[in-house]
Amino acid sequence: MLPNVIFTSIRELGERLRTGALSPIALTQLFLERLETLGPHYNAVVTTTRDRAMAQAQWAEAEIASGHYRGPLHGIPYGAKDLIATSGGIPTTWGAAPFRNQTFDDDATVIQKLEASGAILVAKLAMVELAGGMGYFQPHASFTGPCRNPWNPNTWSGGSSSGSGAAVSGGLVPFAIGSETFGSILSPANNCGVAGLRPTYGRVSRFGAMALCWTLDKLGPLCLTADDCGLVLDAIAGPDPADPTASQQVFTYDAEPVGRRFKLGVPTGITDEVEEYARRHFEQALEVLSEVATIDTVSLPDLPYEAITRTILAAEAASAFDEFIDRGQAAELTAPEDHYGPYARTAILATDYIRALRLRGRMARDIDALFEGSSGFDALLGPSRWTPATGIDENFRSPVHGNAPDVLGAIGNGAGLPAISVPNGFTPQGLPTGIQFMGRAYAENTVLAIARAYQGLTDWHQRHPPHPS
Known part of the structure; x- marks a missing residue:
C-alpha cells in the first residue's frame, strides 16, 4: 500500500494519518529509504536526519493514536534547504565546501514551527553554494554536485533551492522548504514541475536561515500542489520576536x-524573449484561465527593474559575506566563477546602492497601484522562467550577457511580493514548464486561490517523473 502514497497531496496524507489508515512511522521510513537510495541519483540530499526523524515519527504516532491531532502536517515528512539551521549536531552546510562541517545549537524558527505542527524533518537538501550569492552561472556550483532534474537527470533542477525542487518532484519528500532571493523557489518549481510559493517579504521568519540579502531573502514551500503550499505556509508564517523583519x-x-471571476494582468512583452514551448504553454494556460478570469494586458511603468533588484542583491551579498571574502575563502568554493565573483560585488558604489533603494520604493508604489481598489488586478502573470530546464553541463546564463529579462522576478523580489509557480505543460522532450501568479503584498490567499483554480482545470500537477533506472 505504501508505494501508492509517494505522490499524494499533504491534505490526503494528513487525512489518512488522522484516521489511522496510515502510520507516521511507516510513512517516515518510506521517505527515508527513498532519500537514501534515490537522493544520490539526483544529488538532491546533503544529510538524512534518520535518528531525529524516527523519534519524531514515534511521537507523532503516539499523539495521533491518543487523539491529539495537531493538524494537516502532523506526521508528514519534509526536507529543508541546507541553509536553514538545525540543532542536534546535524550539519548546515550552506551548500559550500568551507562550511561542510558547520553546526548550530538551535533550530531555525521555521524548523521549530514545523515541529510544533507535527511535521517530521527527514533531510537537509542540496543547494547552490551560498544560495548563488557569489555569482554562479552553471549547475555545478555546489560541493554536493549539480542537482539533477527527476524528469531528465541530464538536465538541471534549478537554483538555488535545487534539492528542494528535485526532492519533491522525485517523490523523496511530500514537501520541502526553500528560499528565494531572486528566483530560487520559482526556478526549481518551473524546472521540476512542482508548485513553489514565494511568500511576501517578512511573512515567514528567517531567524536561523543563512543571510544572503537582508532585504530580499524569503523562505517558502515547494510542494506537489498549490493547496499543499497553502497548508505549509499556514504552519510557518507569522511574527517572530527573534526576527525583527x-x-x-x-x-x-x-x-x-x-x-x-479573477482579474489577471499580462505585462506587455512578457513573452518576447521566452523559449518556444514556455511561450506556447503560457498562451494555452491563458485560454484555460479565461474560464475563471478576465485577462487584460497591462503596460508596466518604465523602470530598470532588474538593475534595481540585482544591485541591491549584489551589494548586500558582499556585505553579508565580507569577512568570508576578506579571508580569501571564496577560493575554496566549487564553481570557478565564484572564486572571483564576490570581489566584483564589493566594488558596487554606495551611491548606486542608495539609488537602487530609492528606485525600489518607487517601483513598489507603482506596482501596488495596479492591484489597488475594486478595478485593480488580482495578480500579474507570466511564464515562471524563460526556458525549461537546461542541460546539466550547460551554462544557464552567459557570464557577460546574463539571462533573458526576468521582469516579474525583479519586481516580485525587489518589492517583496508573493508569487506561486505551478506546472502548465511539457515539452516534446518531457520537460515541464511553469506559469507564475504574482499578487499584492500579503495577498497569498489570492494567488493560491488562482493557482488552485488553474490546477482544478488542468492535470499537469498530477504527472510525475518515472522512477530512475
Missing part, C-alpha cells in the same frame, strides 16, 4: 473557492 500580520490559509 518578520511581519506582525497573522496569516490563516483560506482554502475555500473565491466565488467570483
Whole structure:
C-alpha cells in the first residue's frame, strides 16, 4: 500500500494519518529509504536526519493514536534547504565546501514551527553554494554536485533551492522548504514541475536561515500542489520576536473557492524573449484561465527593474559575506566563477546602492497601484522562467550577457511580493514548464486561490517523473 502514497497531496496524507489508515512511522521510513537510495541519483540530499526523524515519527504516532491531532502536517515528512539551521549536531552546510562541517545549537524558527505542527524533518537538501550569492552561472556550483532534474537527470533542477525542487518532484519528500532571493523557489518549481510559493517579504521568519540579502531573502514551500503550499505556509508564517523583519500580520490559509471571476494582468512583452514551448504553454494556460478570469494586458511603468533588484542583491551579498571574502575563502568554493565573483560585488558604489533603494520604493508604489481598489488586478502573470530546464553541463546564463529579462522576478523580489509557480505543460522532450501568479503584498490567499483554480482545470500537477533506472 505504501508505494501508492509517494505522490499524494499533504491534505490526503494528513487525512489518512488522522484516521489511522496510515502510520507516521511507516510513512517516515518510506521517505527515508527513498532519500537514501534515490537522493544520490539526483544529488538532491546533503544529510538524512534518520535518528531525529524516527523519534519524531514515534511521537507523532503516539499523539495521533491518543487523539491529539495537531493538524494537516502532523506526521508528514519534509526536507529543508541546507541553509536553514538545525540543532542536534546535524550539519548546515550552506551548500559550500568551507562550511561542510558547520553546526548550530538551535533550530531555525521555521524548523521549530514545523515541529510544533507535527511535521517530521527527514533531510537537509542540496543547494547552490551560498544560495548563488557569489555569482554562479552553471549547475555545478555546489560541493554536493549539480542537482539533477527527476524528469531528465541530464538536465538541471534549478537554483538555488535545487534539492528542494528535485526532492519533491522525485517523490523523496511530500514537501520541502526553500528560499528565494531572486528566483530560487520559482526556478526549481518551473524546472521540476512542482508548485513553489514565494511568500511576501517578512511573512515567514528567517531567524536561523543563512543571510544572503537582508532585504530580499524569503523562505517558502515547494510542494506537489498549490493547496499543499497553502497548508505549509499556514504552519510557518507569522511574527517572530527573534526576527525583527518578520511581519506582525497573522496569516490563516483560506482554502475555500473565491466565488467570483479573477482579474489577471499580462505585462506587455512578457513573452518576447521566452523559449518556444514556455511561450506556447503560457498562451494555452491563458485560454484555460479565461474560464475563471478576465485577462487584460497591462503596460508596466518604465523602470530598470532588474538593475534595481540585482544591485541591491549584489551589494548586500558582499556585505553579508565580507569577512568570508576578506579571508580569501571564496577560493575554496566549487564553481570557478565564484572564486572571483564576490570581489566584483564589493566594488558596487554606495551611491548606486542608495539609488537602487530609492528606485525600489518607487517601483513598489507603482506596482501596488495596479492591484489597488475594486478595478485593480488580482495578480500579474507570466511564464515562471524563460526556458525549461537546461542541460546539466550547460551554462544557464552567459557570464557577460546574463539571462533573458526576468521582469516579474525583479519586481516580485525587489518589492517583496508573493508569487506561486505551478506546472502548465511539457515539452516534446518531457520537460515541464511553469506559469507564475504574482499578487499584492500579503495577498497569498489570492494567488493560491488562482493557482488552485488553474490546477482544478488542468492535470499537469498530477504527472510525475518515472522512477530512475
